[in-house]
Amino acid sequence: MTHEEILSMLGDYVDYLIANSSAEAPMWNIEKVRSGKPNKWNYIDGCMITACLSLYKTTGDEKYLKFSRDFIDWFVQEDGSIKTYDPKEYNLDNVNQGKNLFILYDIFGDEKYRKAIDTIRSQLLTQPRTKEGNFWHKDIYPWQVWLDGTYMAQPFYMEYETRYNKMQGCIDSYKQFMNIKKHMRDEKTGLYYHGYDESRQMYWADPVTGCSPNFWLRAMGWFMVAMVDVLERMDEQLYNEYRGIMAMFKQTIEDVHKFQDEETGMFWQVMDHPGVEGNYLETSGTALFAYAVLKGVRLGCLPKRMAAWAEKAFYGTCDKYLSKNPDGSLQLGGICLVAGLGGKDHRDGSLAYYFSEPVVCNDAKGVGPLVLAYTEMIARK
Template sequence: MSPEPLHLGRLSRRTVLAGTAGALGALAVGGPAASAAPVDWSRAVVDSTMKRFTPATLGGWGYTRGLYLYGQYLVYRRTGEKSYLDYILGWYDRFVTDSGISNGFTNLDAMRSGQMFPLLYNETGLAKYKTAAGQLRQKFPSYPRTSDGGMFHATSKAGQLWADGVYMSQPFLALYGKTFGDSGYCYEEAAKNIVVYFDRLKEPAKGLLYHAYDEDGSEPWATGTGRHSQYHWARAIGWLGMATIDLLEILPAGHPRRRRLVDIVRFLAAGYTRWQDKASGRWFQIVDRGGDGGNWLETSASAMYTFLLSRAAQRGYIGSEYRPVAAKGYSGVLSQVSVDSGGLANIENISEGTNVGDTAYYYARKRNTNDFHGLGAFLIMNEQLAC
């Protein structure tokens, strides 16, 4: 069953939505705003971004643009708004020619934008997107791995697994297998990587993941017997959760790793629920240290967690008791969305790109507005909950 739509009145800057109702928590907005015309926040974010940037000025090849444009693609699929697809094609056509794409793909981040290749091939039928997809697919067998099969975060980061990495690479691989009849290798390799990453990064006592793992323990942050970093950075956990959900959308019911992926979703859902900030509905930069003075509530991870909780409940991977948690998370994320005096949508408190660090490092990350990490995560979440 699809989630009930959430009809939201037009909100002035910093209006906070409160209350829940309905199966997935339709947001109840009291007062005059309740009778105002509904707002499609996905459209508002996409329209605003397209006004701020052309495909030529959106930025170079990189995972944040790929994340955002995938979110815009979801809005296109729902609305049928051709200008949204044309914009996506305008950006990709800067990099993809009839010969495919010239990219070494020497790190997992560089692979994220490739998830759109099979989708754009299906939309357009243009061979160049199939060619580009095949070029990326060919990188996987020779890409370096840990002894248990986890793909290095980058070829220059030998032995390192960062929780971010599975979302950058494995959803593409699974989608490639489904689209082009290569499921045998692609499904197994994608699912295995998520399991390897999870097993190396999990903290069962807290229901969370560490940010990174180093196989030989030579990195200064990889201390102790687990050879992992020391802190539970919010967005890293969100990346792995979304990757797991994406694979479950593709793997057939009888795939031997499917049950394990469902178990990972259940593990994360319980952890997300335990550490959700009860006042705001969002989650902190270091998830389990909300009491630290420098810690702060971060929007992109909160959107990712909300997406997982809602989709997992919808698919029956977790129970209905998680629906109010998703609803509270959704309300919390929407509290960070506003419209400025020029009529453009803004999303606040999004962490900039982040490496592995200590508490001071994570807390000092810039709190950006309209960072593409947050725009993309918001669209993925909003298309799940509001549409």
């Protein structure tokens, strides 16, 4: 396929997904579909609605805005409470969808969105923390910091503090990134481990470093996007902190690029084990890299030369995994359904574990990032 054909296909693909989805039954939330349970407020839908709102901003097409508003309005009540969401669950994943409330509030001025923003902010007020001050990933994972959590919570936190709280929590957010750099970055590769257990009690944690054993691609992807999303929301008065995160972001992109597959432009599920039996080129993390880099270049946080790396990742993913079904509908494959650490499934962070999780089509953890990268691609045209 030519690049123009790919971009045209992606527009059709998004239309197909939203035409077959609602807040009660989003076709892109494969975990929910497989569970057979009613939908709840969750980060997966949040990722897709972020992509739809980005498409609205880039194209001006009202259908993306209407879909996003209808979706979120199913959850957000007039008093600012959010159906199925409990702040006291202390799950950072549930903060992610909150970013979209700022956009809807700016566009429509409906006070229920402002109240719902406060509802989500209330979770972070009492979210348990490590002794060094980082949010626990979830209440059920004590003393643990996961890279995923930076994407889920920090952009919302930075935006809230900048807009509504005189930037009081912005330094706190910055320090959480610096702690991750201190504890979770591997000096040899420049890559970051998926998880860190301050208590060193979990079976997956290295007894000396507290880190999990491997570099999972999507966790790195979430982390790269977290940095660029936070930079976008930071006030320039925070000059030193802004420069600190920007330097960290640029260094991370440089280091990650070394692991980009030469032939396809994609990245491997476990990043530093290319070609190992069971490993595979994975869609979601590759798309997150493409999006983070394209956005970083657009915002002036990264040198322009890096855009070529992102375009290679973007088109390589589409060439490998975007295809037509016999009925003419489109599908995006190569998406790791889920990966975590600990829990009842004894997820030990080993290579065998990361290779064992299901690989699916059309899940928003891959679709959302690819559509976000697509919006950056069409903005460059």
